[in-house]
Amino acid sequence: MKLIIAIIKPFKLEEIREALIKIGVQGLVVTESKGFGRQSGHTEIYRGAEYEVTFVPKLKLEMVIPDSLVDPVSEAIATTAKTGRIGDGKIFVLPVDSAMRIRTGETGEEAL
Amino acid sequence: MKLIIAIIKPFKLEEIREALIKIGVQGLVVTESKGFGRQSGHTEIYRGAEYEVTFVPKLKLEMVIPDSLVDPVSEAIATTAKTGRIGDGKIFVLPVDSAMRIRTGETGEEAL
Amino acid sequence: MKLIIAIIKPFKLEEIREALIKIGVQGLVVTESKGFGRQSGHTEIYRGAEYEVTFVPKLKLEMVIPDSLVDPVSEAIATTAKTGRIGDGKIFVLPVDSAMRIRTGETGEEAL
Amino acid sequence: MIKPILVSGIAGLSLFASPAFAQDTSSAIPGDSVFVFNTLLFLIGGFLVMWMAAGFAMLEAGLVRSKNVSMQCTKNIALFSIAGIMFTLVGYNVLYPGDGNWMIEGWVGNPSVKDIKLLDADGNPTVTAGDGYSSGSDFFFQLMFCAATASIVSGTLAERIKLWPFLIFTAVLTGLIYPIVASWQWGGGVLSAAGFSDFAGSTLVHSVGGWAALAGAILLGARTGKFRDGQVHPMPGSSMPLATLGTFILWLGWFGFNGGSQLALGSVSDADAVSQIFANTNIAASGGALAAMILTQILYGKVDLTMVLNGALAGLVSITAEPLAPTMIESIMIGAVGGVIVVFAVPMLDRMRIDDVVGAIPVHLLAGIWGTIAVAFNTQTEGADGIRSVSEQISIQLYGIGLVGLFTFVASFALWMLLKLLFGIRVSDEDEYIGLDAAEIGIEAYPEFGKGSQSL
Amino acid sequence: MIKPILVSGIAGLSLFASPAFAQDTSSAIPGDSVFVFNTLLFLIGGFLVMWMAAGFAMLEAGLVRSKNVSMQCTKNIALFSIAGIMFTLVGYNVLYPGDGNWMIEGWVGNPSVKDIKLLDADGNPTVTAGDGYSSGSDFFFQLMFCAATASIVSGTLAERIKLWPFLIFTAVLTGLIYPIVASWQWGGGVLSAAGFSDFAGSTLVHSVGGWAALAGAILLGARTGKFRDGQVHPMPGSSMPLATLGTFILWLGWFGFNGGSQLALGSVSDADAVSQIFANTNIAASGGALAAMILTQILYGKVDLTMVLNGALAGLVSITAEPLAPTMIESIMIGAVGGVIVVFAVPMLDRMRIDDVVGAIPVHLLAGIWGTIAVAFNTQTEGADGIRSVSEQISIQLYGIGLVGLFTFVASFALWMLLKLLFGIRVSDEDEYIGLDAAEIGIEAYPEFGKGSQSL
Amino acid sequence: MIKPILVSGIAGLSLFASPAFAQDTSSAIPGDSVFVFNTLLFLIGGFLVMWMAAGFAMLEAGLVRSKNVSMQCTKNIALFSIAGIMFTLVGYNVLYPGDGNWMIEGWVGNPSVKDIKLLDADGNPTVTAGDGYSSGSDFFFQLMFCAATASIVSGTLAERIKLWPFLIFTAVLTGLIYPIVASWQWGGGVLSAAGFSDFAGSTLVHSVGGWAALAGAILLGARTGKFRDGQVHPMPGSSMPLATLGTFILWLGWFGFNGGSQLALGSVSDADAVSQIFANTNIAASGGALAAMILTQILYGKVDLTMVLNGALAGLVSITAEPLAPTMIESIMIGAVGGVIVVFAVPMLDRMRIDDVVGAIPVHLLAGIWGTIAVAFNTQTEGADGIRSVSEQISIQLYGIGLVGLFTFVASFALWMLLKLLFGIRVSDEDEYIGLDAAEIGIEAYPEFGKGSQSL
Ligand SMILES: Nc1ncnc2c1ncn2[C@@H]1O[C@H](COP(=O)(O)OP(=O)(O)O)[C@@H](O)[C@H]1O
Numbered sequence A, B, C: 001m002k003l004i005i006a007i008i009k010p011f012k013l014e015e016i017r018e019a020l021i022k023i024g025v026q027g028l029v030v031t032e033s034k035g036f037g038r039q040s041g042h043t044e045i046y047r048g049a050e051y052e053v054t055f056v057p058k059l060k061l062e063m064v065i066p067d068s069l070v071d072p073v074s075e076a077i078a079t080t081a082k083t084g085r086i087g088d089g090k091i092f093v094l095p096v097d098s099a100m101r102i103r104t105g106e107t108g109e110e111a112l
Numbered sequence D, E, F: 001m002i003k004p005i006l007v008s009g010i011a012g013l014s015l016f017a018s019p020a021f022a023q024d025t026s027s028a029i030p031g032d033s034v035f036v037f038n039t040l041l042f043l044i045g046g047f048l049v050m051w052m053a054a055g056f057a058m059l060e061a062g063l064v065r066s067k068n069v070s071m072q073c074t075k076n077i078a079l080f081s082i083a084g085i086m087f088t089l090v091g092y093n094v095l096y097p098g099d100g101n102w103m104i105e106g107w108v109g110n111p112s113v114k115d116i117k118l119l120d121a122d123g124n125p126t127v128t129a130g131d132g133y134s135s136g137s138d139f140f141f142q143l144m145f146c147a148a149t150a151s152i153v154s155g156t157l158a159e160r161i162k163l164w165p166f167l168i169f170t171a172v173l174t175g176l177i178y179p180i181v182a183s184w185q186w187g188g189g190v191l192s193a194a195g196f197s198d199f200a201g202s203t204l205v206h207s208v209g210g211w212a213a214l215a216g217a218i219l220l221g222a223r224t225g226k227f228r229d230g231q232v233h234p235m236p237g238s239s240m241p242l243a244t245l246g247t248f249i250l251w252l253g254w255f256g257f258n259g260g261s262q263l264a265l266g267s268v269s270d271a272d273a274v275s276q277i278f279a280n281t282n283i284a285a286s287g288g289a290l291a292a293m294i295l296t297q298i299l300y301g302k303v304d305l306t307m308v309l310n311g312a313l314a315g316l317v318s319i320t321a322e323p324l325a326p327t328m329i330e331s332i333m334i335g336a337v338g339g340v341i342v343v344f345a346v347p348m349l350d351r352m353r354i355d356d357v358v359g360a361i362p363v364h365l366l367a368g369i370w371g372t373i374a375v376a377f378n379t380q381t382e383g384a385d386g387i388r389s390v391s392e393q394i395s396i397q398l399y400g401i402g403l404v405g406l407f408t409f410v411a412s413f414a415l416w417m418l419l420k421l422l423f424g425i426r427v428s429d430e431d432e433y434i435g436l437d438a439a440e441i442g443i444e445a446y447p448e449f450g451k452g453s454q455s456l
């Protein structure tokens, strides 16, 4: 089992969710975050003073999936999240030791 | 050391926190998130148009614990978070390489 | 590659970001969270009734970095985030299997 | 706020020009001008009291949790609409039975439906100027008082009551319960005959709302989790600036509430009276707010903003029973006692396990009782043996408070009980958890997923 | 709301004391008092209508998504400012050409710039009391109507229109389009001659705003994603309490809008009329809100707060064309029909793929049409052969609705088209995604990163 | 806004019917009607200015960061309460020493405590109609001006000042400093004798607030992090819609502020004057808002909403010193200059390292100075040698501005210094970080953990 962490542009959420469902992802959790990266934010002027908005709104998607899905999921996210413009985001894959569904107590891939 | 990620129903937070304290968890961090899973949200009508609320409010609990606590913690969360109804959430366990307490510089299990 | 999770006091964000840039961190993602730990919150009185504010506002920083940066990054965060007072936060290091930059499809350390 | 039928008390002067000026024909105000002035007072007073509906809505929206804010907004706009319609169709006639329209003399007016129309087909008024003011303006003004009574109830019962049973209660409260009680005094019924004095309605409006809320709160029970494990668990409201806005709106509206209750502006003495009322009303609110602020600082080591807001409102409720007679300094005192009452009564209700979400019972019921008693020190009505003594007046005030309380509480309790048996008045635990907005309204108050980042 | 030039219709009575009272010299109101009363009505009415600008701002701020809230606030304060200046410089003279200042007799007034100054160098009024009211107060009142027209447009086109082209449109709307249309009736032009009746402007104000909004919405297109994949994708607004506050503000302001349109307060019959107008206006809003509430409960199983808010406003728009003649119960009905219209028209517009963010078209245009037609049942103007029949009046009302609609829609459409060709009226997709606040205003409505935790 | 004692200037006309009408007995307004009209103007003006307290509260709540919003709400309701009580007990008598009650003739009134009561035990007025208006209504109106002065201070010093020292300052400001300054003009003191002209208080109210704020800001220092590393670090406020709402409230309230300052409504010329004031006040705000909008667009490439809001307010402050004499177009200009001042002064203060959280110094102090100077072009008071020349008037205006500035700044600075030495006026760095809500109020403005998901 792997944990996929994907940082995406917020307006891509719905499209990605639909793409993931198609390839069998059964659940995920989304968190609103702010990202800092090459996409360097922008300079704003507020009441005559310049300031840099360094953090850009992003969504963080987290989902635990069976090893077999790592490639299709990465691919699906990469395809749908891509706009080709700076700030499209990242996909990270982390190892997971175990998973449990609280409602049933199921563990392992059953739990996903 | 392991990182426990638990996705729970928001109103269970306090109960779970109390259960965790009892078994020796000394710290955790909670993030508000939205989940998508079998609990499929619901259909709302807004100004005459139907729409699906696909994402359900969840809390994400993260805590790093010594290996010895993984089972009691999982068990404690599973017990208190359970309502038996769909959407109760998940518990994931991830490996952790190291931990440090910023205030003291302590590392390892001391830092938790 | 490692995932650094740092729980910090919110007002330290800007300082830490600047410190991290200096040592070559190219991106990170910040999430607003609430923490529970030794820093035990405080008791408030609202309309004549006491209650405990158990959760303290924290920021969670996540960044994936090459192994070579783990020590300097930990050090940089530890130094700048430190106030010496309870609640300064934690730094956790987790293993990462892989990373991908969505915009270019680059993977591995290139993607960070 | 009394129809001319009540001649005892200082307010009785209002519609009759004071003799000192009547002689002075060159400066005297012509009858038609008096009519317009009086009408204008009702209209201005009326729109200011109408504005209080927004005040209640904002105060309550700020003091409930986010998940119930849409519901609270819905209830407030709905109850204001229902109050308007029920008072028009039924309540107005019950409140003002006049001479011949009592069902039970002095106690219950005839609920005949009357469709008000002021101008006949030729555009001539259907009422005569001799009345001293346009009856339409009076109607408009009275309607707003009725609506205010209903607004009081919604705050206490927030976050757990079902929408429709609440609205049915509102319909009966505004169509019958409030008009019956108010008719005892302002319709020339038993209280007015007994020499009770309640200028703008500390008892007749505010405590009626408070008693109805109390009955509901008892039957409904507290919010889940509020009194867990023998402890009080505060549930802070969603938005302090909205609660503050609501309080300022109510403060502003109160000038109409008390000032308009002079019922006349068309003479020098009425203009003086309305001015004094404005000044006293304002300073009583100041007294209430400051008392609560100082007291929470002393008791808790920090100022509690919600108590300050409640304190200002309690000051306003306290002065409402007699905003004309006190001096400015007396007004500060009367208001300050209201503020003190709030600070002690809020935790007291908690100890009694009565869950009053916004503090409406301390503010409207308890400060209302205090204000009604305080009247006696400044104003004594005329009885058979001349002006009453202060202690006689206090007895009468207590009699009025008791009578109104008894009737309103019993009637409300019975009605809530009926609604409970028929439909249930409380939402399910599940619905309470997810919030009434999602459960009954279908649109959350702040529905976006994260600020500014929602994709849909 | 008619200048004295229009004598047909019940409102024409307003400035002329009714004979019944004229004889009674002892109670008659002296001419100067009449002047002051009338002026006061305009001033109070004017500041209440001014307050509606805040109502529109809050309603719209609550019904757009967070990322566009600063923009909506900016537009509302800017359009109100522009309306004030354009109406002063140009619009007022176009609206009231008087006898000799028409460019096209009965159709288009002369847009001469006039700089209004009421007192001469010695502090004496430059106008005479004989006019019956201070022309400055009338000007102030009329200006607010003009601004209200512009406010209506901004809601419909929210979340995708560029700031400056919108403001240019506003300048032309308030300087020319609205004043021309309004001159047809209130300036003594063609509609007034034809016997059209529109007391406070269901058609002349509200539907003008509605038609201008409709033309813009068609040319501008829907928000990206609103009608994706052949389905309607709702985009819930950011804050229900702000939307509720806005509705209450508008409700309050409407007493000035309709009550002030009596144009006179200085007689018993005028005071009666204004009172009736206040009462009817209030109850029509109640009817609209309740109708929408009950209907959404029945149709969708839940109450839709935004529909209730729209319903209240639709009730207000519906009664605006004739708030004086109906009885209270008729007023409830007229308002309730407005509420029903909203509930059905909102999804209908969606089906037509017209994206009206706040529901301004159902509320102001469609309920405005309904209200204008409903006039005929209560009020018939006098034609050459005496008072018209109901069906004759209906024809004339339809003629007025059609004429106003045609002109406003065509003029607005042409203007929007011109702006589109010259500058473009729609922001880029990217800007729409990130929100107009970040794109065009530079300060987000809620700019903090997390509540209370921002470090900068 | 002048007591009758001041006869120079156009406003002096107000209480005395203009001769042109006095002869015409049939239309003349009887003395008692004049009394009621004047009183009514004070009451309406007073409640509109009271409403400005809510405007300041919302504007400031919107422009501070979330973590300080409850504190800002608390300060605003507390200062309004304190102002009411202090002005009643002390300030009113200091402001209006009349003939015999000066401590230092023309400079400092006697701070005797007076308990105001308008009706005697028999319900007869204790003042006579000859005064032209109810003294209670005047008192009510003046009290609101005093409170407005205090409101101005709280915005500048937000986010870092301790609650109680601020409130002590408020008590002295409203009990002594403001009344002393205002007595120089409105109490018939030295400025009025010198021929200074300030209709509704650009200098006497707004710049007094501004100077007091400036003194505080200098002693208090900037917010931590605002001027880090030689750069300005903006700290955007929490809620643009609340700031917009606050501005609209202030705009509305200003009709009372300026219109009520005519002090009389009971004649044709007064009614004309109030009408012109309403129209001019409105359009000056429009001018200020638009000027700021166009200027920020040009300078920064984007419109800055907060500047537009400040610009509208600066327009209002600018016209306040003379809202009657200018024509409409002149009023637009006067307001627009106010808007321009704001856009340049805000960054200028930043360069001076003076941290004014809401822009109160540019808006109230600088635009107030501009407005006071601008008076001279339209209004010249009468000196020993007849009407003064424009340049003479400018000198006198500058003298008044200087005198008021000097006294207010020095007195405020001394008082702030005293408070600093006694209690400290600034919260600890830690408290500033966590926010004043958590540190001093104990309830955060938006206390929920996530929207709608809080379990407690
Ligand atoms: N090393 C990293 N660890 C965690 N998150 C990162 C990292 N690098 C980038 N991100 C996240 O990804 C987002 C996009 O990255 P950015 O460098 O701006 O654009 P791109 O990926 O197109 O080069 C950033 O806003 C940040 O949230």
Ligand SMILES: Nc1ncnc2c1ncn2[C@@H]1O[C@H](COP(=O)(O)OP(=O)(O)O)[C@@H](O)[C@H]1O
Pocket (backbone or CB within 6 Å): A026, A027, A028, A029, A062, A063, A064, A065, A101, A102, A103, A112, B007, B034, B035, B036, B037, B038, B039, B040, B056, B058, B085, B086, B087, B088, B089, B090
């Ligand atoms: N594979 C997954 N990875 C991450 N989070 C998940 C995953 N599956 C479910 N979740 C989270 O757990 C929540 C509950 O899951 P759900 O399928 O709705 O109910 P249940 O666990 O009772 O079957 C979801 O809302 C989602 O937030």
Ligand SMILES: Nc1ncnc2c1ncn2[C@@H]1O[C@H](COP(=O)(O)OP(=O)(O)O)[C@@H](O)[C@H]1O
Pocket (backbone or CB within 6 Å): B026, B027, B028, B029, B062, B063, B064, B065, B101, B102, B103, B112, C007, C034, C035, C036, C037, C038, C039, C040, C056, C058, C085, C086, C087, C088, C089, C090
């Ligand atoms: N075991 C843990 N796992 C995850 N987060 C933790 C853990 N312990 C502490 N934290 C986070 O770190 C923050 C600081 O920890 P705390 O115990 O309060 O102070 P300190 O680290 O100075 O001893 C907590 O608020 C919590 O968010």
